[in-house]
Amino acid sequence: MVGCAELKHDSRILDVCTGTGDIAIEFAKKGAGEIIGIDLSEKMLLIGRRKIERMGLDRKIKLQRGDCLALPFKDNTFDIVSIGFGLRNLPDRKRGIAEMVRVLKEGGQLLMLDFSLPENKLFSGIYRFYLERFVPLVGGMVSGSRSAYEYLSSSILNFSRQEEVIEMMRDSGLESPRFKVLTWGITSIYWGKKFSTS
Numbered sequence: 001m002v003g004c005a006e007l008k009h010d011s012r013i014l015d016v017c018t019g020t021g022d023i024a025i026e027f028a029k030k031g032a033g034e035i036i037g038i039d040l041s042e043k044m045l046l047i048g049r050r051k052i053e054r055m056g057l058d059r060k061i062k063l064q065r066g067d068c069l070a071l072p073f074k075d076n077t078f079d080i081v082s083i084g085f086g087l088r089n090l091p092d093r094k095r096g097i098a099e100m101v102r103v104l105k106e107g108g109q110l111l112m113l114d115f116s117l118p119e120n121k122l123f124s125g126i127y128r129f130y131l132e133r134f135v136p137l138v139g140g141m142v143s144g145s146r147s148a149y150e151y152l153s154s155s156i157l158n159f160s161r162q163e164e165v166i167e168m169m170r171d172s173g174l175e176s177p178r179f180k181v182l183t184w185g186i187t188s189i190y191w192g193k194k195f196s197t198s
Contacts, residue, residue, distance in 0.1 A: 001084060001113040001189050002026040009033060011079040016068045016100060017086025021048030024061045027082075036078075038066030068096045073103045080104075082111040088159040094168045101172040106196040110174060111189070112165070115156040118185030127186065131156055162188055 002023065005011075010033040015024045018037030027035050039045055045063045052061050066072050068083070068090060081100045090096040100110055118124045131153040140146025160168070162179045169177035169192050177192030 001082060001111050002030055004111055004189060004191055005030070005032075005080055005082070006109055007032050008079070012077070013080045013082065014038070014071075014073070014078045014100075014103060016071075016081065016083040016096075017089070018048065018063060019044045019086075021045075021052055021061060021063055023082055023084045024048075024063070025052065025055065025057060027080075028057045028060045032060075032080075035061045037061065037063045038068070038071070039063070040065065040067060069099060071099045071103050075102055076105045076108075077103045078105060078108060080109050080111065082113075084113040085115065087112055087114045087165070088155050093160060093165075094171070097168050098172040101169075101174060101194055104194040106194055108194050109191060110169070110194070111191045113187065113189050115159060116162060116181065116185060116188040117157070117159075119181075120185065123184060128157065162190075165190055 007030055009031055013027050013032050013035045015027070015035065015037040018024055018039045021037050024035045024037040037048065042065055045065060048063050052058050052063070068086070069092060081104050083100065087093055087096065104110060118127055135153050136146050136149045139149030143149070166177050166179060169190065173195050174192030175195050177190065179188050179190045181188050
């Protein structure tokens with residue numbers, strides 16, 4: 001996803017649902033300017049801040065608590081907004097995309113990465129079995145929290161299809177949104193640019 005970004009040395013980037021800051025760190029490694037990561041989980045942000053400080057990136061990356069459905073930034077603030085594996089967890093995906101587009105500058109780029117379901121019927125059947133049976137069982141045994149892995153499986157299986165995500169992007173004011181499937185359709189990257197009035 002970071003490789004799809006049209007980065008400049010002074011690009012101002014917002015990474016939504018940043019977790020422990022992995023995507024923000026990748027942007028920093030690629031030479032981006034200021035990077036802000038937001039997430040609802042203060043515990044994950046704390047881990048991210050420690051990691052960023054150890055890597056000497058704390059002057060470039062700032063992590064703060066925030067809600068994707070009500071981003072604490074003015075309109076037209078960022079050159080790039082990204083979200084990795086967070087869209088499917090939003091209670092209102094359309095509103096979340098609209099908020100990310102709102103804080104983008106005109107001509108700015110929205111990048112999203114998330115799980116998807118393969119189109120191939122045979123592989124899709126195997127993958128569904130893996131998600132429904134194997135992931136909760138093994139994940140629960142290893143972590144002691146089967147419910148967390150049941151949620152993971154359910155969130156993937158019930159996530160919007162690629163065409164639905166593209167439609168939400170278009171409705172939110174993105175120009176020519178598109179997607180690319182990865183890993184045989186298990187994940188997809190989405191990107192588009194905010195309409196420019198000039």
